[in-house]
Amino acid sequence: MKLKFKIITILSAFLLVSCFTTQSTSKQVKEQEFKEMMDSWVGSSKKELLMSWGSAESVTSDGDNGEIITFNVLKRAYLGELGYVTVNHKYMFYINPQKKVYHWNYSRNGRQGY
Numbered sequence: 491m492k493l494k495f496k497i498i499t500i501l502s503a504f505l506l507v508s509c510f511t512t513q514s515t516s517k518q519v520k521e522q523e524f525k526e527m528m529d530s531w532v533g534s535s536k537k538e539l540l541m542s543w544g545s546a547e548s549v550t551s552d553g554d555n556g557e558i559i560t561f562n563v564l565k566r567a568y569l570g571e572l573g574y575v576t577v578n579h580k581y582m583f584y585i586n587p588q589k590k591v592y593h594w595n596y597s598r599n600g601r602q603g604y
Contacts, residue, residue: 528581528594536589543581556592557585576601 531539539559540546547562563579577600584593 524596528596531583531591531594534591536585536591539583539585539591552584555587559583559585 536557536559543561546559548560550558550560552558559582561581561583563581564576565579566574566576568574577598580597580599582595583591584595586592
């Protein structure tokens, strides 16, 4: 009986650890894929960026004769008793004077409610 309990305890611990490891690895893979996707825009032309992303939310100066093109993507989900949650994904692409992407930045802000 004691041996059976030990085996069940060890197996349970192993399964629990492997679940957390899989979640962590999955998140790391998604973050790496996102970074690679955003990095793939570096060197692209401003025209290619706008043709793919559409109209920008704003275009401002980068302070060095270039531009910062910003796109906002709102995503909304209904979470039952919690109500609606809205997340604003902000993508910023830095364009040099030769009209090429040289840097990017991403942030997100969430809020609950309508």
